[in-house]
Amino acid sequence: MMLDIQPTALTKETVLFAQSLGLRLSAEFGVMIDELALQAGEVLVLDAPSGAGKSTVLGLVCGAIAADPSLGAATLTIDGAQISAASPRPDTLGFVLQTSALVPYLNIAENIRLPCAVSRLTPDVEWYDYLIRSLGLTDLEHRLPREISVGQRQRAGLARAFLARPKVLLLDEPVSALDPANVDQVEALIALLATDFDAAILLASHQAARGAFAHSRRATHRLERHGGTTFSAFGMVDEA
Secondary structure, three states, rough: OOOOOOOOOOOOOOEEEEEEEEOOOOOOEEEEEEEEEOOOOOOOEEEOOOOOOHHHHHHHHOOOOOOOOOHHOEEEEEEEEEEEOOOOOOEEEEOOOOOOOOOOOOOOOHHHHHHHHHHOOOOOOOHHHHHHHHHOOOHHHHOHHHHHOOHHHHHHHHHHHHHOOOOEEEEEEOOOOHHHEEEHHHHHHHHHHOOOOOOEEEEEEEOOOOOOOOEEEEEEEEEEEOOOOEEEEOOOOOOO
16 A cells, blocks of 8 residues: 555454344334454454344444343443443544435535544544545535535545544445445555554445455344344354
8 A cells, every 4th residue: 555654553452342232123123233343453244135224233333323221231342442422532433324424514624524623633634635535535625515426425424434543433335325436446445444554344235245345254144033023133153
């Protein structure tokens, strides 16, 4: 990789651990995380069928969706800390939604820098410039979200999540609105964050069967029934 930025020195330790997190979305259907554990630099793919609850899993992991305590004693730690109602800093957790969710009255540069500004983090200027160039946003920094395309907004959302080089990165269909050339560039950036900066990445994608993450580890998925509710359950294969 041409970028001359020193990776953060991290040991290969578990930086994301989620166990017994779940909720009922209706009387008939729920989503459950039996156990998910990611080490620094690991990519884990959620590639269950559409409607299986992959986005809900990411919401549970980031703490945006509260787990139902009646379903078990839930455990959720990121970088060794329990996740609570307080949002993790952007250098700890980055989250890319299927919709970019940009702030409509801020320009693209302000949107990208927003999480760092709120957390009073100073982003690496060289890394910011690299992201802007790599994602084709150089001429768009001063435009408002409504003035750019859906794909460009998605790339801006990716830049926002990547900027602080988080230890854990949650990605919900990150390339779904992109053309093939941009898919390759985005996947290269995701791989860079994992390999060079040891980010642990949880990726929900219908397109992971091809491309850069075709051979990445997969979470398990099954349907199980408890008390009249069918749960879409995600877990891990023991590779020991």
